Amino acid sequence: MKKLVSMLLVAAMLLCTVGALAESNDVVLTLAFHYPDEYAADIIAEFEETHPGVKVDYAYLHITDEELITRLIGGEYWDVSLVPMVWANSELSNYYLPLGASEGWADQYYFGDLRSYEGQTYALPIGVVYEGLVYNQAVLDKYNGGVMPINLDDFMALCNTLKENSVIPVWCNGGSGWALRYWTNLAATMAENANYANDVALSRDPWAEGTQLRIANAFLETFAKNGLLEPDVVTGNQWDTSTASLSKGETAFILTGTWAVENARGMASSIGIDPENIKFAAFPYKNGVDASNPLWLRLSEDLFSAVSIKSEHPALATELLTFFCDRISNKIGMNGANKETGKPIEALNYLKDIDYYKLYSPAVNDGRIEEYAKNCGIDLYAYNNYLLDYVILPALDNGDANWEGLNEAWNSNF
Amino acid sequence: MNNGYTRRKETSKRLTICVFLFIPLFLLVYIAGYPVLMMLLYSFTNWKGTLSAFQFVGIDNFVRIFTSKEYSVVFTTAIFYFCAGIIQQLLSLLFAEILSRPVLGGRVFRGFIFFPFIMNGVAVALIFRMFFTPAGSFDALLQATGHMPWIRLWITNRDTVNFVLAFIFIWKNLGYSFLIYLGVLQSVSHEYYEAATIDGANVWMQFKAITFPSIKPMIGLMGTLTIINSIGVYDIPYVLTKGNNGTHTFVTLLTVTAFKNNRFGQACAMAILILAMAMIAMLLKSLFFKEECDVY
DSSP: OHHHHHHHHHHHHHHHHHHHHHHHTSEEEEEEESSOHHHHHHHHHHHHHHSTTEEEEEEEOOOOHHHHHHHHHTTOOOSEEEOOTTSOHHHHTTTBOOOEEHHHHHHHBTTTTTTEETTEEOEEESOEEEEEEEEEHHHHHHHSTTOOOOSHHHHHHHHHHHHHTTOEEEOOOGGGSGGGHHHHHHHHHHHTOTTHHHHHHTSSOTTSTTOHHHHHHHHHHHHHHTTOBOSOOSSSOOHHHHHHHHHHTSEEEEEEETHHHHHHHHHHHHTTOOGGGEEEEOOOOSSSOBTTBOEEEEEEEOOEEEEBTTOSOHHHHHHHHHHHHHHHHHHTTOBOOBTTTOOOOGGGGGGGGOTTEEEEOOOOOOHHHHHHHHHHTOOTTTTOTHHIIIIIHHHHHTSOOOHHHHHHHHHTTO | OHHHHHHHHHHHHHHHHHHHHHHHHHHHIIIIIHHHHHHHHHTTBOOOSSSSOOOBOTTHHHHHHHHOHHHHHHHHHHHHHHHHHHHHHHHHHHHHHHHTSOOTTHHHHHHHHHHHHHSOHHHHHHHHHHHHSTTSHHHHHHHHTTOGGGOOOTTTOTTTHHHHHHHHHHHHHHHHHHHHHHHHHHTSOHHHHHHHHHTTOOHHHHIIIIIHHHHHHHHHHHHHHHHHHHHOOOHHHHHHTTTTTTTOOHHHHHHIIIIISOOHHHHHHHHHHHHHHHHHHHHHHHHHSOOOOOOO
16 A cells, blocks of 8 residues: 555656646747736736746736836846836837837837837837827817817817816816826927927027927916816826826817827726716817818827846747737727737727828937927926926916926926 | 954954855845935936936936926925924924823823824825815705805815815824824823822923923924924825825925826926925924933
8 A cells, every 4th residue: 555655645746847847848939018918818828838847927017107117126027027217218128129220120110119219219109199189079079060070160169168167177187197298299290290309409599489398388388377177186186087087078188198088988997987978089180171181190109018038048038028018009909009900999990081190200309309398307208207397387376387397397408 | 472362353343244244235225225325326317217218417407396387286285294294293292291191081092192193194185075075074064054155165175275185185194293292291290290280280381391301302203203304295186186286295206207298307306305305394303303312
């Protein structure tokens, strides 16, 4: 009996060892992303199916640059992970693998050359979005005959009508900071110049009278002066409050990216409101709009993912990166970044039939802008908290944005 | 021979002490001393917090803190929190003095005063976000009591936002100093008060002659902590305003400087400055609130 037990134990040990050895033959790749596991589960399963012997371990990051930076500096890494937004491109080579020549990636992906340094691309976009107004159709049905204004004068008139009827015309989410970046990006759209960001930011006084940057930012000044913004523009983390308010028809417009369409529709569904009410349109920044004088519609980047320099399987990790980036976009409400295979989200399909929109993709930001922004503490083209302190709050207090203060701060770079 | 034995014994004793002290001392230096030294080193550099090379920039980072508009706001907010800290000390001392005596419902009041301190700072900030939000609980309270003209955008208005934050700071931390003062007051012998009462001393005279001298060292300590806390506030402004609208404290701006602007060298200089201010506060405390020895 004892012999039998001993033999069984030995056999069990051998089986365990063989099992462990068999398991260790699998190549394990780690992937970190800022959405819960269920968003990536299908993609990972498909990758594992098409790559026998490869296992992908998923890590859910509560994305904040603070967390990501702390963990990366602390020596932690994933084969494929997000890149901290605040890191300059020159930093990327310390942590991420060069993927190859930027020109090639730029041909293949929108913004494929945005995160590049010395001719090498280091990160790929997880998706792209259109930037414009996410709005509630039910509000327009009630106050504007169901029509979304395409001319600026009509839009401003509608905003005033909405205010008179106790509807918040525009929710800017000023307290969150990041939500204000769309008001800065609007400058390039209004200038109808894809290279505008570089042109203006490298001047000594980007907010001089007449610059499109000032004109775009001044929308917020006008809205603040005329009581067209949400009542509390300072308190942070109100995104869910804003989408709930939009869904209920208490707010009409939010200037943001199209990723928010799915997000707001989710909110609408969760509070029992028809999600189809949530729609998207270009910001009507001028008058006389028609097919010959179209509204420019900005195609914009979001976050980027890259392959760690410490990855033991760089080729396979690069494959996972492109595989993941090509597929995750639509799942998180973004349009595909791959120029050949990327698709817009279903809710935006109607945009292709509109002849008075002109899609454009901005030129890659000059690295100096990031450097200048960080140096003078004006987070231009990044978080854009500066708009709250220099434009919105002074306008709420005494009616004038502090353009001189902005120029003075920016001037300290030269 | 005897001397040699004593010396050997003494040496062995010292060696044993050194061996036993080595591990805790090593850990102390490695965990507490080394990071501070590295932080001091980085405070003189333009380090970006990454593996990239950095250069020494002398005292530029410190000069910038004192001369740049970007950083001037933190000194203003520190004054707000310092004043709030003083009010907190006075209130807690008052409550402790009252509740150290037998009062009807005293235990309940003690619980009420101490409860906010055990609440998480983020939760407190979220509660007050709802309280001070436009048309929120506070506005409803003002409306119900007929004070409609007082209603304003408490957090959006630059004139009121720091008062709001300072109020929350007091509300949250009152319980801590209250408990300390209460403990100290209860340790003062009742016999002194009884004797003073027989001698005809009123409450104020008793406080001046008995209570205050007894708790003076504790007042010194709490005052020091007030100064340190006033420059180290983080959770309340971060949750409510993210430092916007002129509410940045040393610590919230330090976070932005390091993690948003990638200027870790500058952030280290701010951290060193906070440390220096805390050390100065401790020094002042030891100068002005010396332990008094009884001389009999």
